[in-house]
Amino acid sequence: MSDEIQGAAVRCVGLVKNFASKAETLRVLQGVDLELPPASSCSIMGASGSGKSTLLSILGALERFDSGEVTVGGHRLHELQERELPGFRSGVVGFVFQFHYLLKDFTALENVALPAFMAGASRAAAWARADFLLAKVGMAERKDHYPSELSGGERQRAAIARALINNPKVILADEPTGNLDAANAEAVRELMFGLPGLSGAAVILATHDRGMAEAADYRFHLAGGRLCPL
Ligand SMILES: Nc1ncnc2c1ncn2[C@@H]1O[C@H](COP(=O)(O)OP(=O)(O)OP(=O)(O)O)[C@@H](O)[C@H]1O
Numbered sequence: 454m455s456d457e458i459q460g461a462a463v464r465c466v467g468l469v470k471n472f473a474s475k476a477e478t479l480r481v482l483q484g485v486d487l488e489l490p491p492a493s494s495c496s497i498m499g500a501s502g503s504g505k506s507t508l509l510s511i512l513g514a515l516e517r518f519d520s521g522e523v524t525v526g527g528h529r530l531h532e533l534q535e536r537e538l539p540g541f542r543s544g545v546v547g548f549v550f551q552f553h554y555l556l557k558d559f560t561a562l563e564n565v566a567l568p569a570f571m572a573g574a575s576r577a578a579a580w581a582r583a584d585f586l587l588a589k590v591g592m593a594e595r596k597d598h599y600p601s602e603l604s605g606g607e608r609q610r611a612a613i614a615r616a617l618i619n620n621p622k623v624i625l626a627d628e629p630t631g632n633l634d635a636a637n638a639e640a641v642r643e644l645m646f647g648l649p650g651l652s653g654a655a656v657i658l659a660t661h662d663r664g665m666a667e668a669a670d671y672r673f674h675l676a677g678g679r680l681c682p683l
Pocket residue numbers: 472479481499500501502503504505506507508
């Protein structure tokens with residue numbers, strides 16, 4: 454992909470995002486500034502509706518923004534062309550959501566390997582990396598099971614392995630423990646904070662869980678459309 458620059462894993466300067474409807478303009482992000490080094494973790498807390506998911510969607514190029522400069526994994530999002538977006542989404546960032554979104558007709562191993570196939574990896578390479586990652590998240594014994602045969606925590610661990618399959622520079626996690634009981638949440642929390650050391654990726658977590666937020670290297674609160682230190 455063109456236009457790669459070195460340095461921070463994520464850099465936002467003056468990021469502005471509005472949602473306009475006929476009746477009104479909703480000013481969600483009003484000048485977000487953020488700089489995050491590689492292999493670090495960052496948490497974002499904030500009231501419901503403050504814009505956490507919107508910010509993660511923008512960083513993952515799922516959503517466009519109105520103004521500002523945003524660089525993720527060395528790619529300037531404000532300059533990315535439409536045709537470059539799918540490659541960016543599958544190769545530069547990895548997503549973990551509150552719900553796992555595993556495909557029900559595929560085993561854990563197949564679900565994890567799939568994004569690698571789609572990015573052009575050989576069957577053997579995709580299989581080997583999926584196998585390796587599932588072992589890393591403690592799923593070696595469960596890899597041949599279908600999502601319906603896995604617990605909520607196991608599904609989320611498989612989803613985390615899937616997010617890592619194409620070696621992303623940044624992992625975007627939107628309330629990854631929001632749907633789990635306390636014990637599974639703790640396991641997923643430990644896994645999320647292990648990712649910078651495991652993969653070298655920077656991890657950004659949107660969460661309502663203060664304990665999880667406080668364990669991050671960089672901690673923010675999103676309010677009034679801006680990030681402030683937590
Ligand atoms: N596609 C959209 N069109 C219009 N408004 C939107 C859209 N997406 C989000 N919004 C609005 O933008 C605001 C921020 O939403 P967002 O989902 O980012 O909040 P959040 O901080 O993630 O909340 P939560 O903690 O409940 O997940 C909300 O008022 C929401 O209704």
